[in-house]
Amino acid sequence: MPEGGYGWVIVASCSMIMFFTSGGTYSWGIMQARLAAESIAPNSTLAFIGSLCISFVAFGAILMSRLIRWMGARNAGFVSCFLIGAGQILSSVSVKNVGGLFVTNGIIVGLGTSMSFMLCSTLPSQYFKRKRGLANGAVFGASGIGGAVLSVAQNYLIDSLGVAWTFRIIGLSIWALTFPACYFLKDRLRRATATIEWSLFLDPRFVMLALGSAIGTFPLLVPPFFLPLYTDSLGLAASVGSILLAVFNVSSALGRISFGALCDVCGPITSLSLALIVGALSLLAIWPVSSSLAPLVVFTILNGFGNGGFFSTIPSVVAHMYGPIRVTTVFSMVLTGWAAGYLLGAPVAGWLLDAYGGSGAGIVAYRPAMYYAGSLTVGSAGFILGVRTLMTKRRLFTFA
Incomplete structure (x- = not known):
């Protein structure tokens, strides 16, 4: 297997796509806060739009894997990026209609996000083995950078031009910058047809990985979706919320790259x-006591770092456990299990916030959502440590 060469072109192309794909998801909090300020819908409903978008990554995992195999990497890239850009542009005519936003930014953008995520998460593994973690980390790191840039850009554009024109400019930018990158995408290996390997459910390693990662998706979107609202509750300017979200995404990018590289040093499961x-420590020990800007910045950096590490290590974990040929099938099965967490994770936090008085009740109203997110992260870590234990025992048994 080659280590580099054209693989770095693939990494660069996938990075540009993920800049807008996951980056757009992680900057939704800016739109959510602005739309909530205009009383378009409650916080929990607006959070549900962002959650619906990213939940298509899980709902469509197996279907998108088959479509990518049928269309090829390049065509799949063009289709996915077209849908993401089109959904943003169409959202510009739905800024006063929450139902329209569910269709445009929830479903259309979600379908494109699902395809591009599956494509960019698995394609670098065909070109790398020893440096697979670094390659995946670089690709996922670009999504963190994208979230940071888009958070600041959207806040500026909304102040200057309004929400509708912000959607249009983001959509046109996606088409202009991702289409050239899609041209360079190509498969090195013939992808396995994504299906359901029922025998995997008899493998305790897979079961624990699937359960652990599924539980871990519930809290992932809570901080980026609610940080702008939380800064409002502290009495800080809206620009502070966008800057903190940008800091979160930069930290997430560093976490994706760092933990991706760490996979090549101490193993992907440990990473x-x-x-x-x-992530758990930041949610349980720091965010609940962040009543001023300084501890909130510390929380933002640490949680973004751990959050990014989750995304960049999962593809490497799957490839490490089941090999590059089976990675598409196994990864799509794992992703399918993320559906509930992606769809309900942030809305549950929104419902908890509303139940305890809403964003206008001060930071105390946020604490149930914080503890909900932190406890689930602890549970997720427990399952993944269980996978590590089983893998260690398996190696000892094999060498015995």
């Missing part, structure tokens, strides 16, 4: 466990 532990 994933460490990322979850960092």
Whole structure:
């Protein structure tokens, strides 16, 4: 297997796509806060739009894997990026209609996000083995950078031009910058047809990985979706919320790259466990006492770092456990299990916030959502540490 060469072109192309794909998801909090300020819909409903979008990554995992195999990497890239850009542009005519936003930014953007995520998560593994973690980390790191840039850009554009024109400019930018990148995409290996390997459910390693990662998706979107609202509750300017969200995304990018590289040093399962532990500590020990800007910045950096590590290590964990040929099938099965967490994780936090008085009740109203997110992250880390234990025992048994 080659280590580099054209693989770095693939990494660069996938990075540009993920810049807008996951980056757009992680900057939704800016739109959510602005739309909530205009009383378009409650916080929990607006959070549900962002959650619906990213939940298509899970709902469509197996279907998108088959479509990518049928169309090829390049065509799949063009289709996915067209849908993401079109959904943003169409959202510009739905800024006063929450139902329209569910269709445009929830479903259309969600379908494109699902295809591009599956494509960019698995394609670099065809070109790398020893440096697979670094390659995946670079690709996922670009999504963190994208979230940071888009958060600041959207806040500026909304102030200057309004929400509708912000959607249009983001959509046109997606088409202009991702289409050239899609041209360079190509498969090195013939992808396995994504299906359901029922025998995997008899493998305790897979079961624990699937359960652990599924539980871990519930809290992932809570901080980026609610940080702008939380800063409003502290009495800080809206620009502070966008800057903190940008800091979160930059930290997430660094976490994706760092934990991706760490996979090549101490193993992907250990790296994933460490990322979850960092996330849990930030949610349970720092955010609940962040009543001023300084501790909130510390929380934002640490949680973004651990959050990014989760995403960049999962593809490497799957490839490490089941090999590059089976990675598409196994990864799509794992992703399918993320549907509930992606769809309900942030809305549940929104419902908890509303139940305890809403964003206008001060930071105390946020604490139930914080503890909900932190406890689930602890549970996720427990399952992944269980996978690590089973893998260690398996190696000992094999060498015995």
